[in-house]
Amino acid sequence: MAVITTPKKSVAVNPLKQSQPLGAALAYLGLKGVMPLFHGSQGCTAFAKVMLVRHYREAIPLSTTAMTEVSTVLGGEDNVEQAILTLVEKSKPSIIGLCTTGLTETRGDDMDGILKSIRKRHPELFDLPIVFTSTPDYKGALQDGYAAAVESIVTELPQPGEVRSDQVNLLVSSAFTPGDVQEIKDMITAFGLTPIVVPDLSASLDGHLDDSYGAVTGGGTTLAELREMGSSVFTLAVGDSMTKAAEILQERFDIPFEVFDRLTGLGVVDEFIQCLADLSGAEVPAKFSHQRRQLQDAMLDTHFYFGRKKVAIALEPDLLWSTAQFLESMGCEIQAAVTTTKSPLLEQLAIDSVTIGDLEDFEQLAVGADLLITNSHGKAVSKRLGIPLYRQGFPIFDRLGNGQFSKVGYQGTTQLLFNIGNLLLEVEEAHAAGA
Known part of the structure; x- marks a missing residue:
């Protein structure tokens, strides 16, 4: 059983995690005709929008209640009401996905009460689904906000x-x-x-x-x-x-x-x-039987390059678990595991400890590894340590095709094997040439 550790640092250095509101917005974006709405300042929304645009290279709909210093002190009900009415008039969404940020969560806005009050004053909003999710960005991470939004969707x-x-x-x-x-x-x-x-x-x-x-x-x-x-x-x-x-x-x-x-x-x-x-x-x-045989052959072809390789991983918990379990099945050793938030899966990892931390912790733990797996922010760590980086997770902004890449099923697993196997093969060839 892995021991879960959380470094007692005053600040995050080279942060790994993304915020809960960003995770909730990502979940909402999987619904047709939706407009995610952040109840917070314009800066919170702009940051999330930039991250999503860089990763997916798509136009991302995202709106804000544009809280200011004054509205934060006096209360945000007017801002929420105006934002919803403006969206209905200009964007005509089928669903509004409303989520809070650290600013409004700290103030303690009664969001259920605010929404009931707005609907009472505007009966024309009766048929418009407004799915609300509480997502304070001072705790939790992207996976928490995403899961909370899905829970709100299936509840409402x-x-x-x-x-x-x-x-x-x-x-x-x-x-x-x-x-x-x-x-x-x-x-x-x-x-x-x-x-x-x-x-x-x-x-x-x-x-x-x-x-x-x-x-x-x-x-x-x-x-x-x-x-x-x-x-x-x-x-x-x-x-x-x-x-x-x-x-x-x-x-x-x-x-x-x-x-x-x-x-x-x-x-x-x-x-x-x-x-x-x-x-x-x-x-x-029959196609799945054929794809399964292709995967079996790929495992035979690539296992020479995976065996006994030490891998350091820094990802959100669900993805960390999936990646670590798969690599272990191919004969790799997980040298370090860093993640963003708590999950019952973490203790089940076959490693001495899992760190809920940042990319500074990851860099210290990854020394001597053969491969790094994390998002694009790990590029600098890869250069400093001289260890190859395989990009996974969010955000990936220095590679193309993030929207279409697949790592699931027989076909996706086969492609993942080849992608990582080719990276390890290049390293072996470089070492041989240097020798």
């Missing part, structure tokens, strides 16, 4: 209905890219099942050109689909942080669920495919 929007035997809910954590979501959807539909995905980033942030520009998201899960989640026969939760959201659906609609903490690796994909076969009663499509 789904409605009861007659059970549909071919419809399943798919809850996807922040560890998965739009390309991952598309691959998981394709696996589910191959068995004749219809998934309702929350959030569906594969339809909004996968890097495609829309026919027309809109002020809100052009793709994602529709409000009508979200309403129908209560009619699903089963919930597939992918990523441990989606467990609570799956439990909410079970409590509200008596929908059974299963949590898959990762979908990278031969064994875990086998389990997912078997689950889909059991749910649908269908035969496993």
